[in-house]
Amino acid sequence: MRTQSPLTGRSRSPLRRPLQALVMLFALVVGALTWSAPAQAHGTIVDPASRAYQCWKTWGSNHTNPAMQTEDPMCWQAFQANADTMWNWMSALRDGLGGQFEARTPDGTLCSNNLSRNASLDKPGPWKTTTVGNNFSVHLYDQASHGADYFKVYVSKQGFNPQTQTLGWSNLDFITQTGRFAPAQDITFPIQTSGYTGHHILFVIWQASHLDQAYMWCSDVNFG
Incomplete structure (x- = not known):
């Protein structure tokens, strides 16, 4: 009808x-x-670049290039292990840790934030480094503008070798804990250090403000 x-x-x-x-x-x-x-959407440390972000930025549009295996072997092994680690460089988070970072993040899993899908980031080796001085800035890019309750910043101890050793809590020097940051896509804060030379791991914990979400990253730096 x-x-x-x-x-x-x-x-x-x-x-x-x-x-x-x-x-x-x-x-x-x-x-x-x-x-x-x-x-x-979340974020990561883009300068000095976290491991996953550095691999994505360098090879994301060219990830099938066989030259990566010889030119950047750590990124190559990461792409072989799980390419999603790089595609989701902004999502290395865990919920509900309640600030118990050491108790709930075993040695050897710091760079992956104890996420099995990102285990390739824990591998020691010749990761590409960003050259820094004793005083430098850390830049977080956060797509969702969550803000921060605080950042905790560490540097691997002088004598620790990121190319042969897996990172544990006892390998870190605590540098600083920041205050709160209002929601913004770009957050930058200064770091002051002394006595470091050569290849080190910059380890940063971001406690986001919107939920109890903790992000942990390793950035490889060369103190020039």
């Missing part, structure tokens, strides 16, 4: 109303997903 539209006088099938409702429902669902997407 067909009916006429009171506005146009044209005949209209009763099947069109359910179809229109379905289309509207689909549009609402898509709109909700689009609106909530930024909450699923």
Whole structure:
């Protein structure tokens, strides 16, 4: 049975109303997903670049290049182990640690934030380094502008060799804990050190403000 539209006088099938409702429902669902997407995005230390970010930035658009195996063997092994580690460089987080970072992050899992999917980041080896001086800045890029309750910053001890040793808590010197930062996509703060030379690991914990979410990263630096 067909009916006429009171506005146009044209005949209209009763099947069109359910179809229109379905289309509207689909549009609402898509709109909700689009609106909530930024909450699923996070961040990392982009300078000095964290290991996953450095690999993504250098090789993300060229990750099938066989030259990576010889030019950047640590990124190569990471891509071979799990390429998703690099594609999701912004998602190295754990929920509900309650500040118990050492108790709930075993030695040898610091660079991966104890996430098995990112275990390649814990491997010792010739990771590419960023040259820094005794005083330098750390730059967080946060896609979702979560803000920070604080950052805790460590540097591997003089004499620790990132190319042959796996990082544990006893291998770190505590440098500083920052105060709070308001929500922003870019957060930068200064670091002051002394007595370091050569290749070291900069280890940063970000306690985000929006939830009890902890992010941990290793950035390889060369104190020049």
